[in-house]
Amino acid sequence: MSNNSVQSITKKFLLPLGTFIVGGSMILGASQAFAGDVNAGPIWNNNHARQRCPQVCNSVGLRWTGGWYTNDPGRNSVCDCVGR
Numbered sequence: 033m034s035n036n037s038v039q040s041i042t043k044k045f046l047l048p049l050g051t052f053i054v055g056g057s058m059i060l061g062a063s064q065a066f067a068g069d070v071n072a073g074p075i076w077n078n079n080h081a082r083q084r085c086p087q088v089c090n091s092v093g094l095r096w097t098g099g100w101y102t103n104d105p106g107r108n109s110v111c112d113c114v115g116r
Contacts (some may be wrong), residue, residue, distance in 0.1 A: 067114040075109035085111035
């Protein structure tokens with residue numbers, strides 16, 4: 033499986049209200065939420081990520097977790113975002 037396929041699979045959805053079993057874990061009373069990696073263009077270092085990622089996540093209605101990684105050096109990085 034390619035890295036791009038893995039990234040698209042990392043987007044996670046939680047179903048509205050209820051108890052669900054997901055990957056052997058129980059989720060109680062989950063409301064709609066979304067999380068995943070959002071493309072951010074090149075990010076050069078942690079300081080740059082601290083400037084860029086909050087804006088990137090906010091632009092899709094999410095908040096930055098503090099995580100990021102480069103998936104295409106010099107061309108693209110992704111920010112790890114979760115629901116508010």
